[in-house]
Amino acid sequence: MIKKIDHIGIAVKDLTETLKLYEGMLGLKAVDTEVVEEQKVKTAFLPIGDSEVELLESTAPDGPIAKFIDKNGQGVQHIAFRVDNLEQRLAELKEKGVRLIDEKPRRGAGGAKIAFLHPKSTYGVLIELCERD
Numbered sequence: 001m002i003k004k005i006d007h008i009g010i011a012v013k014d015l016t017e018t019l020k021l022y023e024g025m026l027g028l029k030a031v032d033t034e035v036v037e038e039q040k041v042k043t044a045f046l047p048i049g050d051s052e053v054e055l056l057e058s059t060a061p062d063g064p065i066a067k068f069i070d071k072n073g074q075g076v077q078h079i080a081f082r083v084d085n086l087e088q089r090l091a092e093l094k095e096k097g098v099r100l101i102d103e104k105p106r107r108g109a110g111g112a113k114i115a116f117l118h119p120k121s122t123y124g125v126l127i128e129l130c131e132r133d
Contacts, residue, residue, distance in 0.1 A: 001089060006082040006112075006130050007045065007052040011065045012074050015042055015057035022046055022053070030055075034109050041065050043109040054080075054109065078116070080128035086113050089129055093117065105131070 012018040015033075022028045028046040035042045040063030046053045056077060058066035068077050083089045086105045094100055099118035108114035108130060117127040 001083060001092075003082045003084065005051045006080040006128075006132075007054045008076060009054045009056055009078040009080065009128070010075065011068045011072075011077040012055050012057050013069060015044055015055055018055055018057075019044060022055070028053070032110060035059060036107070036109050038107065039064065041109075045110065078126040078128050080114070080130050083129050083131055086115060086129055086131040090115055098122075 010018075019030055023030060023046075028048065030044040030046050033042065033044045037059075040058060040060040042057045042059055044055045046055070056065045058064075058069070060066065065077065090100060090103065090105070094103070099121040100115065101118050102115035105113040105115050108128075110132070113131045115129050117129070119126050
């Protein structure tokens with residue numbers, strides 16, 4: 001079912017400032033910065049091997065990332081697993097009783113199809129499933 005860890009999402013208050021750390025001090029390089037209006041977020045992806053770190057900055061005070069930071073502070077917000085046939089995986093998980101945030105895939109950064117599993121079904125971890133072409 002799971003092919004690999006696709007990325008780890010990190011909620012940040014200021015993407016530009018955070019990139020100074022990841023690029024300047026850690027030597028990583030952002031390959032893509034994108035605003036995803038539907039999710040009220042600006043993202044930057046930094047490849048590491050065959051996975052990535054995704055930095056997420058809210059574009060609105062009522063966005064999910066802003067709410068996460070208000071509640072938890074900056075830090076790891078989710079872990080994303082790469083899957084094939086996301087629709088089928090969601091149906092299988094729902095059948096097994098896993099609580100889904102997204103019953104159908106939606107568009108994510110980089111053109112991926114994504115869906116989230118509710119942390120109450122995953123021992124407190126927000127899990128994203130993503131499918132990429």
